[in-house]
Amino acid sequence: MSGFSPAIASLIQALRVLPGVGQKTAQRMAFMLLERQRGGAEKLAASIEHALQVVGRCQQCRTLTEGEVCAICLDPQRAEQGVLCIVESPADVIAVEQTGEFHGQYFVLMGNLSPLDGIGPKDIGLDLLEQRLQQGHIQEVILATNPTVEGEATAHYIAESAARYQIDTSRIAHGVPVGGELEYVDHRTLGHAFQGRKKV
Amino acid sequence: MSGFSPAIASLIQALRVLPGVGQKTAQRMAFMLLERQRGGAEKLAASIEHALQVVGRCQQCRTLTEGEVCAICLDPQRAEQGVLCIVESPADVIAVEQTGEFHGQYFVLMGNLSPLDGIGPKDIGLDLLEQRLQQGHIQEVILATNPTVEGEATAHYIAESAARYQIDTSRIAHGVPVGGELEYVDHRTLGHAFQGRKKV
Numbered sequence: 475m476s477g478f479s480p481a482i483a484s485l486i487q488a489l490r491v492l493p494g495v496g497q498k499t500a501q502r503m504a505f506m507l508l509e510r511q512r513g514g515a516e517k518l519a520a521s522i523e524h525a526l527q528v529v530g531r532c533q534q535c536r537t538l539t540e541g542e543v544c545a546i547c548l549d550p551q552r553a554e555q556g557v558l559c560i561v562e563s564p565a566d567v568i569a570v571e572q573t574g575e576f577h578g579q580y581f582v583l584m585g586n587l588s589p590l591d592g593i594g595p596k597d598i599g600l601d602l603l604e605q606r607l608q609q610g611h612i613q614e615v616i617l618a619t620n621p622t623v624e625g626e627a628t629a630h631y632i633a634e635s636a637a638r639y640q641i642d643t644s645r646i647a648h649g650v651p652v653g654g655e656l657e658y659v660d661h662r663t664l665g666h667a668f669q670g671r672k673k674v
Numbered sequence: 675m676s677g678f679s680p681a682i683a684s685l686i687q688a689l690r691v692l693p694g695v696g697q698k699t700a701q702r703m704a705f706m707l708l709e710r711q712r713g714g715a716e717k718l719a720a721s722i723e724h725a726l727q728v729v730g731r732c733q734q735c736r737t738l739t740e741g742e743v744c745a746i747c748l749d750p751q752r753a754e755q756g757v758l759c760i761v762e763s764p765a766d767v768i769a770v771e772q773t774g775e776f777h778g779q780y781f782v783l784m785g786n787l788s789p790l791d792g793i794g795p796k797d798i799g800l801d802l803l804e805q806r807l808q809q810g811h812i813q814e815v816i817l818a819t820n821p822t823v824e825g826e827a828t829a830h831y832i833a834e835s836a837a838r839y840q841i842d843t844s845r846i847a848h849g850v851p852v853g854g855e856l857e858y859v860d861h862r863t864l865g866h867a868f869q870g871r872k873k874v
Protein backbone atom coordinates (compact mmCIF):
# COMPACT_ATOMS: atom_id res chain seq x y z
CA MET A 475 0.00 0.00 0.00
CA SER A 476 2.03 2.94 -1.22
CA GLY A 477 1.48 6.01 0.90
CA PHE A 478 0.63 4.29 4.18
CA SER A 479 3.18 3.98 6.95
CA PRO A 480 3.65 0.33 8.00
CA ALA A 481 1.55 0.43 11.19
CA ILE A 482 -1.36 1.98 9.29
CA ALA A 483 -1.01 -0.52 6.43
CA SER A 484 -1.07 -3.40 8.96
CA LEU A 485 -4.14 -2.00 10.66
CA ILE A 486 -5.97 -1.65 7.34
CA GLN A 487 -5.04 -5.23 6.45
CA ALA A 488 -6.17 -6.50 9.87
CA LEU A 489 -9.55 -4.72 9.63
CA ARG A 490 -10.30 -6.63 6.42
CA VAL A 491 -10.90 -9.75 8.52
CA LEU A 492 -14.28 -8.21 9.42
CA PRO A 493 -17.21 -9.43 7.30
CA GLY A 494 -18.12 -7.07 4.45
CA VAL A 495 -15.07 -4.85 4.95
CA GLY A 496 -13.03 -4.26 1.79
CA GLN A 497 -9.93 -2.13 1.22
CA LYS A 498 -11.74 1.22 1.01
CA THR A 499 -13.87 0.65 4.10
CA ALA A 500 -10.87 -0.65 6.06
CA GLN A 501 -8.95 2.51 5.12
CA ARG A 502 -11.81 4.69 6.27
CA MET A 503 -12.07 2.73 9.53
CA ALA A 504 -8.32 2.90 10.21
CA PHE A 505 -8.13 6.65 9.67
CA MET A 506 -11.21 7.24 11.77
CA LEU A 507 -9.85 5.16 14.65
CA LEU A 508 -6.49 6.94 14.56
CA GLU A 509 -7.78 10.46 13.89
CA ARG A 510 -10.86 10.77 16.03
CA GLN A 511 -11.62 7.62 18.02
CA ARG A 512 -8.45 6.73 19.89
CA GLY A 513 -10.35 6.00 23.09
CA GLY A 514 -12.82 3.84 21.18
CA ALA A 515 -9.97 2.08 19.38
CA GLU A 516 -8.30 1.31 22.70
CA LYS A 517 -11.56 -0.16 24.01
CA LEU A 518 -12.07 -2.17 20.84
CA ALA A 519 -8.62 -3.77 21.06
CA ALA A 520 -9.15 -4.57 24.75
CA SER A 521 -12.63 -6.00 24.13
CA ILE A 522 -11.35 -8.27 21.37
CA GLU A 523 -8.49 -9.50 23.57
CA HIS A 524 -10.80 -10.08 26.52
CA ALA A 525 -13.47 -11.87 24.50
CA LEU A 526 -10.85 -14.11 22.90
CA GLN A 527 -9.61 -15.04 26.35
CA VAL A 528 -12.90 -15.75 28.07
CA VAL A 529 -15.43 -16.71 25.39
CA GLY A 530 -15.70 -20.37 24.44
CA ARG A 531 -18.47 -22.79 23.61
CA CYS A 532 -21.22 -23.83 26.03
CA GLN A 533 -20.59 -27.48 26.89
CA GLN A 534 -24.27 -28.26 26.64
CA CYS A 535 -25.62 -26.24 23.68
CA ARG A 536 -22.40 -25.17 21.88
CA THR A 537 -23.32 -21.47 21.79
CA LEU A 538 -20.64 -18.85 22.45
CA THR A 539 -20.44 -18.04 26.15
CA GLU A 540 -18.03 -17.14 28.94
CA GLY A 541 -18.87 -19.90 31.39
CA GLU A 542 -18.60 -23.65 30.92
CA VAL A 543 -22.36 -23.67 30.44
CA CYS A 544 -24.38 -20.69 29.14
CA ALA A 545 -27.04 -18.77 31.09
CA ILE A 546 -29.89 -20.29 29.09
CA CYS A 547 -28.71 -23.86 29.70
CA LEU A 548 -28.27 -23.09 33.43
CA ASP A 549 -31.84 -21.81 33.81
CA PRO A 550 -33.93 -24.57 35.48
CA GLN A 551 -37.22 -23.11 34.23
CA ARG A 552 -36.03 -23.47 30.67
CA ALA A 553 -34.86 -27.02 31.27
CA GLU A 554 -38.29 -27.89 32.69
CA GLN A 555 -39.96 -27.10 29.37
CA GLY A 556 -38.30 -30.12 27.76
CA VAL A 557 -38.19 -28.33 24.41
CA LEU A 558 -35.00 -28.01 22.35
CA CYS A 559 -34.71 -25.53 19.47
CA ILE A 560 -32.01 -26.38 16.93
CA VAL A 561 -30.36 -23.37 15.29
CA GLU A 562 -27.34 -22.81 13.07
CA SER A 563 -25.54 -20.07 15.00
CA PRO A 564 -25.38 -18.03 18.23
CA ALA A 565 -26.87 -15.11 16.27
CA ASP A 566 -29.94 -17.26 15.60
CA VAL A 567 -30.32 -17.84 19.36
CA ILE A 568 -30.45 -14.07 19.82
CA ALA A 569 -32.98 -13.72 16.99
CA VAL A 570 -35.28 -16.37 18.51
CA GLU A 571 -34.87 -14.89 22.01
CA GLN A 572 -35.98 -11.52 20.67
CA THR A 573 -39.30 -12.97 19.52
CA GLY A 574 -40.19 -13.76 23.14
CA GLU A 575 -42.08 -16.81 21.77
CA PHE A 576 -39.71 -19.53 22.92
CA HIS A 577 -38.91 -20.47 26.52
CA GLY A 578 -37.05 -23.75 26.11
CA GLN A 579 -33.40 -24.55 25.44
CA TYR A 580 -31.23 -24.42 22.33
CA PHE A 581 -28.74 -26.52 20.50
CA VAL A 582 -26.39 -24.55 18.26
CA LEU A 583 -24.98 -26.42 15.29
CA MET A 584 -22.38 -23.80 14.32
CA GLY A 585 -23.02 -24.69 10.70
CA ASN A 586 -24.89 -27.30 8.70
CA LEU A 587 -24.20 -30.70 7.21
CA SER A 588 -22.33 -30.19 3.97
CA PRO A 589 -20.76 -33.42 2.70
CA LEU A 590 -19.18 -31.64 -0.30
CA ASP A 591 -17.28 -29.34 2.09
CA GLY A 592 -16.37 -32.28 4.31
CA ILE A 593 -18.71 -31.17 7.10
CA GLY A 594 -20.23 -34.29 8.65
CA PRO A 595 -22.46 -34.92 11.70
CA LYS A 596 -19.65 -34.71 14.28
CA ASP A 597 -18.46 -31.34 12.92
CA ILE A 598 -21.77 -29.79 13.82
CA GLY A 599 -22.08 -31.57 17.17
CA LEU A 600 -24.73 -34.09 16.16
CA ASP A 601 -23.05 -36.75 18.35
CA LEU A 602 -23.51 -34.43 21.36
CA LEU A 603 -27.11 -33.77 20.29
CA GLU A 604 -27.77 -37.51 20.01
CA GLN A 605 -26.57 -38.03 23.62
CA ARG A 606 -28.87 -35.22 24.68
CA LEU A 607 -31.90 -36.76 22.99
CA GLN A 608 -31.00 -40.16 24.46
CA GLN A 609 -31.08 -38.81 28.05
CA GLY A 610 -34.87 -38.55 27.85
CA HIS A 611 -35.39 -35.01 29.20
CA ILE A 612 -36.35 -33.59 25.80
CA GLN A 613 -39.96 -34.10 24.76
CA GLU A 614 -39.95 -31.84 21.72
CA VAL A 615 -37.47 -30.69 19.12
CA ILE A 616 -38.06 -27.56 17.02
CA LEU A 617 -35.92 -27.38 13.89
CA ALA A 618 -35.01 -23.77 13.12
CA THR A 619 -32.22 -24.23 10.58
CA ASN A 620 -32.45 -21.98 7.54
CA PRO A 621 -34.42 -23.01 4.45
CA THR A 622 -31.29 -23.67 2.37
CA VAL A 623 -30.38 -27.04 0.84
CA GLU A 624 -27.91 -27.67 3.69
CA GLY A 625 -30.28 -26.37 6.35
CA GLU A 626 -33.07 -28.66 5.11
CA ALA A 627 -30.74 -31.67 4.89
CA THR A 628 -29.54 -31.03 8.43
CA ALA A 629 -33.11 -30.63 9.70
CA HIS A 630 -34.04 -33.92 8.02
CA TYR A 631 -31.08 -35.72 9.60
CA ILE A 632 -31.96 -34.45 13.08
CA ALA A 633 -35.65 -35.28 12.61
CA GLU A 634 -34.67 -38.90 11.96
CA SER A 635 -32.53 -38.98 15.12
CA ALA A 636 -35.38 -37.56 17.19
CA ALA A 637 -37.81 -40.09 15.72
CA ARG A 638 -35.61 -42.93 17.03
CA TYR A 639 -36.27 -41.64 20.56
CA GLN A 640 -39.99 -40.97 19.95
CA ILE A 641 -39.47 -37.22 20.36
CA ASP A 642 -42.03 -34.89 18.73
CA THR A 643 -40.30 -32.83 16.05
CA SER A 644 -41.48 -29.76 14.17
CA ARG A 645 -39.94 -27.40 11.62
CA ILE A 646 -40.49 -23.63 11.92
CA ALA A 647 -42.61 -22.15 9.11
CA HIS A 648 -40.90 -20.36 6.25
CA GLY A 649 -42.88 -18.01 4.09
CA VAL A 650 -43.78 -14.43 3.27
CA PRO A 651 -42.61 -12.16 6.11
CA VAL A 652 -45.35 -10.48 8.11
CA GLY A 653 -45.88 -7.06 6.53
CA GLY A 654 -43.96 -8.17 3.43
CA GLU A 655 -45.49 -7.59 0.03
CA LEU A 656 -45.75 -10.59 -2.24
CA GLU A 657 -44.13 -8.93 -5.22
CA TYR A 658 -41.02 -8.00 -3.25
CA VAL A 659 -40.48 -11.43 -1.69
CA ASP A 660 -37.75 -13.54 -3.31
CA HIS A 661 -38.98 -16.53 -5.28
CA ARG A 662 -37.46 -19.16 -2.93
CA THR A 663 -39.32 -17.70 0.04
CA LEU A 664 -42.49 -17.51 -2.02
CA GLY A 665 -41.98 -21.14 -3.03
CA HIS A 666 -41.73 -22.09 0.64
CA ALA A 667 -44.86 -20.07 1.38
CA PHE A 668 -46.80 -22.13 -1.18
CA GLN A 669 -45.40 -25.46 -0.03
CA GLY A 670 -46.21 -24.56 3.57
CA ARG A 671 -49.78 -23.36 2.87
CA LYS A 672 -52.46 -24.30 5.40
CA LYS A 673 -56.18 -24.99 4.95
CA VAL A 674 -58.39 -22.15 6.09
CA MET B 675 -28.40 -6.97 25.44
CA SER B 676 -30.38 -9.91 26.72
CA GLY B 677 -28.90 -13.20 25.59
CA PHE B 678 -25.28 -12.10 25.21
CA SER B 679 -22.71 -12.98 27.84
CA PRO B 680 -20.92 -9.83 29.14
CA ALA B 681 -17.68 -10.21 27.14
CA ILE B 682 -19.65 -10.65 23.91
CA ALA B 683 -21.93 -7.70 24.74
CA SER B 684 -18.84 -5.51 25.38
CA LEU B 685 -17.25 -6.59 22.12
CA ILE B 686 -20.42 -5.79 20.17
CA GLN B 687 -20.60 -2.40 21.86
CA ALA B 688 -16.93 -1.70 21.11
CA LEU B 689 -17.28 -2.62 17.42
CA ARG B 690 -19.93 0.06 17.04
CA VAL B 691 -17.19 2.70 17.21
CA LEU B 692 -16.40 1.73 13.59
CA PRO B 693 -17.99 3.98 10.95
CA GLY B 694 -21.18 2.57 9.45
CA VAL B 695 -21.39 -0.29 11.96
CA GLY B 696 -24.77 -0.57 13.73
CA GLN B 697 -25.98 -3.13 16.26
CA LYS B 698 -26.78 -5.89 13.75
CA THR B 699 -23.49 -5.59 11.88
CA ALA B 700 -21.52 -5.42 15.14
CA GLN B 701 -23.26 -8.62 16.29
CA ARG B 702 -22.38 -10.36 13.04
CA MET B 703 -18.77 -9.17 13.31
CA ALA B 704 -18.43 -10.26 16.94
CA PHE B 705 -19.78 -13.75 16.28
CA MET B 706 -17.63 -14.13 13.19
CA LEU B 707 -14.48 -13.10 15.07
CA LEU B 708 -15.22 -15.47 17.95
CA GLU B 709 -16.51 -18.39 15.90
CA ARG B 710 -14.27 -18.52 12.87
CA GLN B 711 -11.60 -15.83 12.88
CA ARG B 712 -9.81 -16.07 16.21
CA GLY B 713 -6.40 -15.67 14.59
CA GLY B 714 -7.60 -12.66 12.62
CA ALA B 715 -9.20 -11.20 15.74
CA GLU B 716 -5.92 -11.57 17.62
CA LYS B 717 -4.08 -9.77 14.81
CA LEU B 718 -6.71 -7.03 14.69
CA ALA B 719 -6.42 -6.30 18.41
CA ALA B 720 -2.61 -6.25 18.17
CA SER B 721 -2.64 -4.00 15.08
CA ILE B 722 -4.94 -1.50 16.77
CA GLU B 723 -2.75 -1.44 19.90
CA HIS B 724 0.42 -1.05 17.84
CA ALA B 725 -0.97 1.69 15.60
CA LEU B 726 -2.26 3.62 18.62
CA GLN B 727 1.20 3.45 20.14
CA VAL B 728 3.27 4.46 17.13
CA VAL B 729 1.04 6.51 14.82
CA GLY B 730 0.91 10.24 15.36
CA ARG B 731 0.80 13.35 13.21
CA CYS B 732 3.57 14.43 10.84
CA GLN B 733 5.12 17.58 12.31
CA GLN B 734 5.28 19.19 8.91
CA CYS B 735 2.09 18.21 7.06
CA ARG B 736 -0.14 16.86 9.90
CA THR B 737 -0.91 13.55 8.15
CA LEU B 738 -0.99 10.34 10.17
CA THR B 739 2.44 8.71 10.27
CA GLU B 740 4.79 6.71 12.46
CA GLY B 741 7.82 9.00 12.36
CA GLU B 742 8.11 12.60 13.48
CA VAL B 743 7.92 13.56 9.81
CA CYS B 744 6.20 11.45 7.12
CA ALA B 745 7.89 9.79 4.14
CA ILE B 746 6.46 12.30 1.66
CA CYS B 747 7.70 15.31 3.65
CA LEU B 748 11.13 13.67 4.00
CA ASP B 749 11.51 13.15 0.23
CA PRO B 750 13.86 15.89 -1.11
CA GLN B 751 12.58 15.49 -4.70
CA ARG B 752 9.09 16.33 -3.54
CA ALA B 753 10.31 19.34 -1.56
CA GLU B 754 12.14 20.61 -4.67
CA GLN B 755 8.85 20.93 -6.55
CA GLY B 756 7.78 23.77 -4.29
CA VAL B 757 4.12 22.77 -4.67
CA LEU B 758 1.81 22.23 -1.72
CA CYS B 759 -1.51 20.43 -2.05
CA ILE B 760 -4.02 21.19 0.70
CA VAL B 761 -6.36 18.33 1.59
CA GLU B 762 -8.85 17.61 4.34
CA SER B 763 -7.67 14.19 5.50
CA PRO B 764 -4.97 11.52 5.27
CA ALA B 765 -7.36 9.49 3.10
CA ASP B 766 -7.34 12.37 0.60
CA VAL B 767 -3.52 12.18 0.46
CA ILE B 768 -3.84 8.52 -0.52
CA ALA B 769 -6.49 9.35 -3.13
CA VAL B 770 -4.30 12.06 -4.74
CA GLU B 771 -1.22 9.80 -4.60
CA GLN B 772 -3.14 7.12 -6.46
CA THR B 773 -3.72 9.47 -9.41
CA GLY B 774 0.06 9.64 -10.00
CA GLU B 775 -0.52 13.24 -11.17
CA PHE B 776 0.99 15.07 -8.22
CA HIS B 777 4.62 15.02 -7.13
CA GLY B 778 4.78 17.82 -4.58
CA GLN B 779 4.01 17.92 -0.86
CA TYR B 780 0.80 17.98 1.15
CA PHE B 781 -0.73 19.84 4.00
CA VAL B 782 -3.49 17.94 5.79
CA LEU B 783 -6.11 20.06 7.52
CA MET B 784 -7.79 17.21 9.42
CA GLY B 785 -11.09 19.00 8.93
CA ASN B 786 -12.38 22.31 7.65
CA LEU B 787 -13.17 25.70 9.06
CA SER B 788 -16.57 25.54 10.70
CA PRO B 789 -17.28 28.53 12.94
CA LEU B 790 -20.67 27.15 13.97
CA ASP B 791 -18.96 24.04 15.37
CA GLY B 792 -16.25 26.14 16.99
CA ILE B 793 -13.58 24.99 14.51
CA GLY B 794 -11.33 27.94 13.79
CA PRO B 795 -8.06 28.38 11.84
CA LYS B 796 -5.78 26.99 14.58
CA ASP B 797 -7.88 23.84 14.94
CA ILE B 798 -7.09 22.87 11.36
CA GLY B 799 -3.43 23.91 11.57
CA LEU B 800 -3.69 27.12 9.55
CA ASP B 801 -1.14 28.78 11.83
CA LEU B 802 1.34 26.04 10.94
CA LEU B 803 0.43 26.43 7.26
CA GLU B 804 0.97 30.19 7.45
CA GLN B 805 4.49 29.63 8.81
CA ARG B 806 5.15 27.22 5.98
CA LEU B 807 4.03 29.72 3.33
CA GLN B 808 6.09 32.44 5.01
CA GLN B 809 9.31 30.41 4.72
CA GLY B 810 9.36 31.02 0.95
CA HIS B 811 9.97 27.49 -0.30
CA ILE B 812 6.43 27.08 -1.63
CA GLN B 813 5.78 28.58 -5.07
CA GLU B 814 2.36 27.08 -5.66
CA VAL B 815 -0.61 26.02 -3.56
CA ILE B 816 -3.25 23.63 -4.90
CA LEU B 817 -6.50 23.66 -2.95
CA ALA B 818 -8.04 20.19 -2.90
CA THR B 819 -10.62 20.57 -0.15
CA ASN B 820 -14.05 19.13 -0.95
CA PRO B 821 -16.73 21.22 -2.70
CA THR B 822 -18.82 21.62 0.45
CA VAL B 823 -19.69 24.96 2.06
CA GLU B 824 -16.95 24.40 4.69
CA GLY B 825 -14.44 23.12 2.14
CA GLU B 826 -15.01 26.15 -0.09
CA ALA B 827 -14.75 28.58 2.86
CA THR B 828 -11.52 26.93 3.98
CA ALA B 829 -10.11 27.06 0.44
CA HIS B 830 -11.02 30.74 0.24
CA TYR B 831 -9.31 31.48 3.57
CA ILE B 832 -6.10 29.71 2.52
CA ALA B 833 -6.13 31.41 -0.91
CA GLU B 834 -6.10 34.78 0.87
CA SER B 835 -3.15 33.69 3.06
CA ALA B 836 -1.22 32.52 0.01
CA ALA B 837 -1.96 35.78 -1.81
CA ARG B 838 -0.26 37.71 1.00
CA TYR B 839 2.97 35.85 0.15
CA GLN B 840 2.52 36.17 -3.63
CA ILE B 841 2.09 32.41 -3.99
CA ASP B 842 0.22 31.09 -7.04
CA THR B 843 -2.94 29.35 -5.91
CA SER B 844 -5.33 27.08 -7.78
CA ARG B 845 -8.40 25.03 -6.90
CA ILE B 846 -8.86 21.53 -8.30
CA ALA B 847 -11.75 21.15 -10.75
CA HIS B 848 -15.03 19.69 -9.55
CA GLY B 849 -17.52 18.32 -12.04
CA VAL B 850 -18.99 15.29 -13.72
CA PRO B 851 -16.76 12.26 -13.03
CA VAL B 852 -14.95 10.81 -16.04
CA GLY B 853 -17.15 7.97 -17.33
CA GLY B 854 -20.06 9.30 -15.29
CA GLU B 855 -23.43 9.78 -16.98
CA LEU B 856 -24.99 13.19 -16.62
CA GLU B 857 -28.35 11.91 -15.51
CA TYR B 858 -26.84 9.95 -12.60
CA VAL B 859 -24.66 12.77 -11.28
CA ASP B 860 -26.03 14.56 -8.20
CA HIS B 861 -27.26 18.09 -8.78
CA ARG B 862 -24.54 19.77 -6.67
CA THR B 863 -21.79 18.15 -8.74
CA LEU B 864 -23.61 19.07 -11.92
CA GLY B 865 -23.90 22.65 -10.65
CA HIS B 866 -20.15 22.72 -10.10
CA ALA B 867 -19.59 21.29 -13.57
CA PHE B 868 -21.55 24.20 -15.08
CA GLN B 869 -19.84 26.84 -12.95
CA GLY B 870 -16.45 25.39 -13.85
CA ARG B 871 -17.12 25.13 -17.59
CA LYS B 872 -14.25 26.03 -19.93
CA LYS B 873 -14.28 27.56 -23.41
CA VAL B 874 -13.57 25.06 -26.17
Ligand SMILES: [Zn+2]
Pocket residue numbers: 532533534535536537543544545546547548
Ligand atom coordinates in the same frame (compact mmCIF):
# COMPACT_ATOMS: atom_id res chain seq x y z
ZN1 LIG C 1 -25.81 -23.48 26.54
Ligand SMILES: [Zn+2]
Pocket residue numbers: 732733734735736737743744745746747748
Ligand atom coordinates in the same frame (compact mmCIF):
# COMPACT_ATOMS: atom_id res chain seq x y z
ZN1 LIG D 1 4.31 15.00 6.30
